[in-house]
Amino acid sequence: MAERIAVVGIGQTHHQSTRGDVSIAGLVREAAQRALDDAQYDWSDIDAVVIGKAPDFFEGVMMPELYLAEALGAVGKPMFRVHTAGSVGGSTAIVASDLIKAGIHKKVLTVAFEKQSESEAMWALSLPIPFQPPMHAGAGGYFAPHVRAYMQRSGAPDHIGILVVLKDRLNALKNPYAHLHDDTITFESVRDSMMLWDPIRYSETCPSSDGACAMVLTDEAGGDAAAHPAAWVHGTAMRSEPTMFAGRDTVSPLAGKDCAKDVFGQAGITNPREQIDVVEMYVPFSWFEPMWLENLGFAAEGDGWKMVEEGATQMTGDLPVNCSGGVLSSNPIGASGMLRFAEAAMQVRGQCGEHQIEGARTALGHAYGGGSQFYSMWVVGADKP
């Protein structure tokens, strides 16, 4: 019971709008093979596979893990499928980590993916359901009022969202796996892009990507023997709250605050801004960076946008956020949460190349989903907990 957990292998695909060169099986296997290569493991070393993705309608395959058993080397092993909405990539890693923590398995492969080009996620999210409020067209229509409420509540000026996306897209230029590589992006080009869901502009919106991410998690012995330095898991947490409950605050949901409190408590973090070196947070629309900075306790309520404006979340700032380019630069939905968790682990392993924060020792991976109601988070460190 309560075995230590190490991340010893990480892999991801090159994320693109359409990976027409591979099947769904080919896509997940590409990420998984890279994670195994990083760990210097063979398929036969793996005890169990835990896979996650967002709704099955996004590819039109019901419970696709059944069809992926061979591609992920799961035959004869436990194969487990997680689905917790947008937070699923993070939740999947946490479910896999629990298998290690509980002492049930020693080496677990965890994979998350989305192949959005197989269908149209925006309309898959927009089916009219009797007796439920419509999502309008896609997730942006749902979240725009939350952003507007945040702007009114905090008094944030209109350009904060532009600063966030400019930072993330420029960071993405340093990440060879990122979907969007636009070296012509400027403050003006974002400002002048089409208003999609006021106040969210086209250029402040995540792309629609095909991609996968995989990690190999092991027990303490596996971490000690890792081919490359392991990232150690210092805490994991998940929280959920209802969609329609009138008493919830959709701008800064209690589930997010509770989840952060739990994961920081496990990791012994009392001052997150001081003690966390780098953050990978789930920001599908630019304004969610200042909103999550407050929700996670990095900024006081109403002050998140000031951190953005001061440049604190730039790679040169004191709390770099989304050095990988984040969800705003690559969004294979089901994998987006695991990419946050994986990029956090890559930072403390010193694996990030051009987007590496020198000396990063402790990192937060964050994911959210549903109507800002599902949260998963982990804190990873270069040192053993």
Place this chain on the structure above:
Amino acid sequence: MGALRDVAIIAFSQTPLVRREEARNEVEMLMPIVVEVLEKAGLAHDEIDFVCSGSSDYLAGQAFSFVMTLDSVGPWPPISESHVDMDGAWALYEAWVKMQTGTVDTALVYSYGKSSPGDIRRVLTRQLDPYYLGPLWPDSVSLAALQARACLDRGVVTEAAMAEVAARSRQAAASNPFAQLTSSADADALLKEPMFVDPLRVHDCPPVTDGGAAIVLAAGDKARELCDRPAWIRGIDHRIEPHNLGLRDLTRSVSTEQAAARAGVGGAKVDLAELHAPFTHQELVLRRALGLADDTVVNPSGGALAANVVMASGLIRLGEAATRVSQGQADRAVAHATSGPCLQQNLVCVLEGE
């Protein structure tokens, strides 16, 4: 695997299992049994440490369908919660794992499915390899018929033995107030029925069912305090086989054999087994894979042939087996769940009284 923590099923509730639940949506269907299972467990809403559920968007016809269904547990203040796109038996497995980490002592597991709004035989074709198999639309009954034919040709089942399974299951269902289908017909009468999808007759196939189920788990002394006779989980494991039917021996259930060995089924006498066998021949395949003796009572609830809630039939098997252990009708029981075409993936759980 290291030393495991004692975890037990202490309460089980299910909805009436019916052909068509038209009047209530998923939340309305689940809320009464969530309330009931917590009452049975003697736990208040805020005394549950972890919640896990299982369902499929392909039954609800809606992306993120489980998001709204979470309302049935009233998740406020926010809860520690997870969801699997698998039968609820696997949701129970996730909750059991969470309890093994030592961070939670109680868990609520639920799952549900309404197959009635769609054509479940066609819906399940979307579960197949989307490039090579799905485009052929081979429906679930036809695939099961291929498996049954292979079993008959190999001599591991007979049509008479299949009819015996159907007759026994539907007769047993008469004493299960939640069951959908009951029948007093004997095997000889059933064998006179015409073929449905050769070699399957209608009675060899499961009904189309709407419903849901909920289970409460508790660890160690907490379980003993809350329940007179907890059904202890002595072993639980699940394994998967190749998806491609051509790569499998359909007359065996290799993944059930593997899971049973790890769950420790063979260690002692099995008094009772609740097997998730939607088709009659599959029960016979599973009995062999589990090595069950002739005197093991199989599916006293009527099993999936009496009511088959896709996404919850496995969880219901766990609940039915645990209830009988808690009531003293069995000291040692096996519960089984399956997923995928022709028993592709299987979970086996050993439950014991103290």
